Amino acid sequence: MSSITIGKIVQLVEDPYQTVAEFKKHSNKKVIGCFPMEVPEELIHAAGFYPIVIWVGNEPVTIGHSYTMYYNCAIVRTFIDDIVRGRLRFMDGIVVARQCLPTHELAFVVERNAKLPYLEYLYLPALYPSKNAFPSNATRNFTIYEFKRLKNSIEKFSGKKIDENNLIESIKIYNENRKLLRDIYELRRKNPQSIRAWEMVSLIWSSMIIPKEEHSEMLKQVLEELKGREVLVGDRLKVILVGCMCHVPRSDILRIIEDLGMVVVDDDIYVGSRYIYNDVKLNGDPIISLVERYFSRIPPTLTKGDWEIDWGKYIVDMVKKVKADGVITLMPKFCPPHLCNYPDFKRTLIENNIPEVLIEMEHEAVTLETVRLKLQAFTESLRRR
């Protein structure tokens, strides 16, 4: 079986700007950009809009640095750069969710400089364990209030009410897409050599930027194409990708990983398994169901503040489950939640005798040779084990 659909999907993410602009024309819907990682896209979809997830720009930041500091992460800097340079004219609005300070700055700069028809900021609360409830009633009630505020705000922008049935329908569409992607993940776990790391990332990333209905149709074909496929040959070391936060992992780094004889068997990244991990329940009030999805404690989310959940242990379990040889951490440069959580994570992996290597992803200046050397040394150490 050939891989025509996967090839098409990989092409879609090569130029996400062009892709979204074309699908917008085709769908005749307004495009609403959602800042990763927790905006409930289903609400935006139910309002008749075309939700997409914002990505790290593909060009070096230029005039954007007149608006934001260079020591903010790449997604914030490149988005600001893209928007002030007029590269995101196809976008009719954005929803930013509070999860770190740079997202606050992003909303501020966009509001002042881009004059998008629609901008909403969602105060997503940290999910702190409390004695009697998770999260506390105060947090639960406020999150519901915020999701309802977002719903009202979108309705105001669209000029029509979101019907509960429409919302349930949107949730079904999203759940189906997540399920199909999870099926592909399951296939990879069983036969990791059947799909390349960049292809897998492309499958998820494309789901974030093209209409879910069309994407799901493509995924059904992909599932057929993947049966019995083997693209990576030889005795390969199985690794898990973790971290990366809001960012898309760089394709050049993924290629190096495979060139060095490794194969990605699973991941804990947002443009990866995290995006599709949890479905939205279909019983009860759909807004509450969306809120409940946000309250999911697994996979652990570094921005949520749930100290009882141990990210390191979660990865240890994942390593054991898929019998991985090691872990590759991809850390976006200047990402405070990742920086703060990394030492504990590393310590847990060491305690469990799991090899791990940290690769820092810079937007403008990754020295690939250094990355290759580091990964090569990592591979050699894995082979010696």
Next chain:
Amino acid sequence: MNSKEYRLNRLETTKLVGKIFDKHWAELREAKQKGEKVAWCSGPTVFFPQSQGIKSHFMAGYSAYCAGRGAAEQVLEAAEAAGELSETCSYHRLHTGMVHAVLTGYRVKEEVILPIPDLFIIGRLCPEMSHYAEALFRRLGKKVKVVGVDLPPPRKVEDLEALGEFVENQIREVLIPAIEELTGKEFDYEALRGKWDLLKKIAEVRNKCWEFFKLKPTPWTLWDYGVGMGFLFYAIKPEGLEYWNKVYEELKERAKNNVPAILPDGEKYRLYWDNWIPWAFLGKTIRLLVKYGAVPIFGRYPYEFFPHPEYINLSKDPIKTWVDLFYVKAKQAAIMMPEFAYETIAKHVEEYRIDGIIFFSTRTCRMWNAGQREILNRIEREYGIPGVIIEADMVDSRFFNEAQIELRLQTLFEMIDARRKK
């Protein structure tokens, strides 16, 4: 070139501060040995455990103290030994480094050692104020309890009510019961009210002192103010009121006799200092400034310390007072956010007759940096007041490059001179 040799003329009263704060931190250090409970707090939560008689540490206050005592580098080294990465918030690293030092015997100056707490209280104005406690909870074997209050910084005035209600509900539902559980007694609301009473008195005196910043030449500097700021936050105590009364008396005296903060005859440049005060580099920075006759007069971060004591209503529920101060009325949680920063800075530059602005941009903390470039552009455009961005850090010396800072300051002074010649 300067035709004069400028010298700093510090307020005499500020020399009293060191001993009082040494005592404050020593009491905390020794509390466990005396069988007292200890809490570590981030954000504006410290008032609550203190009101219950718990000896309480305050994250930013401790960081300033640690840096002021010249111990930041040692503790940051301990953090690195514990696996911390250098781009991580330096306040976060000071705390994880301190725990590493305590657990492993890593050598740090004795006067900055902190006791391992009985309770971590998170006040999450920024995520790092939370991450440090989350990390330490795990590092301490999940034995020390953590309680968290999320404090979302507002973007719009219309959001303040809802955010204030959310925070109030968390304080009542989560924080107060945790404090009661730790101490085994009902929360002392009257003690909290008493704290607001004292704070109100201190803030009123301090506000009278702020008036002296409007004088030309100024009789004091922002650094003179900064060293006593702790009395308006984590060390609200009678000695603080006494101290600020003395500052006020000295300022009155200086004003009467026209004694300037910069000798021989006052400042050449009046500067606004935006962002954290560089606690580890106070001396270095002020020397650089004074060399050119420049003086930091006021700033957004120092302004955060209860600028509106008139909103402290002692007949009100003391938790509601907290909400009024941080959200609904005084909006202190908003001051650090870019949406509110422009108005604050614009008001201050006029009130304090500012010649130029230093946007101190802290490499490892993004709280006050947010929107600085945009604000700089707007203030320059609308008020004709030039500004520069100085990149450094609150406490990490690896990000403090004196030569680069001086070059930027020279550029600022040239811009001010050019404006004066117009």
